Amino acid sequence: MTGFGVEVRDLTARYGTTTALDAVSFTLRPGVITGLLGRNGSGKTTALSILAAFRRRTSGTVLVDGEDPWENERVLAGTCLVRESGDVANDQKLKETLEFLGDRRPLFSRELADTLMDRFELDPLSRPDRLSRGKRSAFGVVVGLASRTPLTLLDEVHLGMDAPSRYAFYDALLADWVEHPRTIVLSSHLIGEIERLLEDVVVLDRGTVLTMSDAETLRSGGITVTGPAEAVEAFVAGRDVVARQRLGRTAQATLVGTRADDASRARQTGLELGPVALQDLFVHLTDRPAGATTEESR
Known part of the structure; x- marks a missing residue:
């Protein structure tokens, strides 16, 4: 069975x-x-x-x-x-x-x-x-x-x-x-x-x-970026950031959406890329104003 x-x-x-x-x-x-x-x-x-x-x-x-x-x-x-x-x-x-x-x-x-x-x-x-x-x-x-x-x-x-x-x-x-x-x-x-x-x-x-979706495909729709705070902020500028954390000079940001040059940009600036947590994606998906349609929130 x-x-x-x-x-x-x-x-x-x-x-x-x-x-x-x-x-x-x-x-x-x-x-x-x-x-x-x-x-x-x-x-x-x-x-x-x-x-x-x-x-x-x-x-x-x-x-x-x-x-x-x-x-x-x-x-x-x-x-x-x-x-x-x-x-x-x-x-x-x-x-x-x-x-x-x-x-x-x-x-x-x-x-x-x-x-x-x-x-x-x-x-x-x-x-x-x-x-x-x-x-x-x-x-x-x-x-x-x-x-x-x-x-x-x-x-x-x-x-x-x-x-x-x-x-x-x-x-x-x-x-x-x-x-x-x-x-x-x-x-x-x-x-x-x-x-x-x-x-x-x-x-x-x-x-x-x-x-x-299967969970892995859903997770692959975003990335976490970790490293020096200024470098992280420069990396995520203009991107769809759904979560941020900071401890001293180190910061982490969670992005929805990826770009072809993300890996090379991260290497050049000393940043680490990692998988995105489903919790962060869930909050992003369901965080829309009352009265907004699903299509409007995406």
Whole structure:
């Protein structure tokens, strides 16, 4: 099993007078970890809820493993959506929830679940309504990873966790995905933390797709320039600078867009060129005035 592929075409979702998704189109490659990135209110949760058949779409086409997921028993059995709240019954002990999932999820790994329960110091006899926000989030991670579904959707599931727990989650996700490849969608705005996990990226903003690309191609759309502050400022003059840092006489600037002579100019002036962080590109892509169109902001 390498995971379910997903194809979304012209997907629109409305709630009353609010349009959460406006003719959105994107694909998710099977067996790949994709970052679904966007600010709060961008439409991430709505998109994932429709993929998991938690919500109906207003219009458009959604295919999961080649089929419409709505009321599709086969596709739903192979899809797991976990949100930060954990989406588990509050009146059941954690061990009872794991037993329930073990009986109904054919690929569920009780061994992995037990390992993660220990790692996150979760008491199997506790109930979700008696856990802290961080522990509830950690249990959501246990459910999402141990289910090993062909399509695993993790919607900001790690936000309630402290930094050490989040990094333990990232390590566990990557290690288990390497051993058991499947399609994983990781929704987040903590991009600096998760970018090492991502092979593909979809960026949503105000219900539209700003960009869809593999992460390396997206990163190659810009460069960081590091060196003496005056030389850096001369190098970036007139360029599209999206981030700056300075420590004493040393400065670093992040540019969107590259030029053919960048490498030679950098060598001549003693500057170092490096890759651009997805976080900086994300801020650049989504930083536009209210009321501006996507095209106007580019």
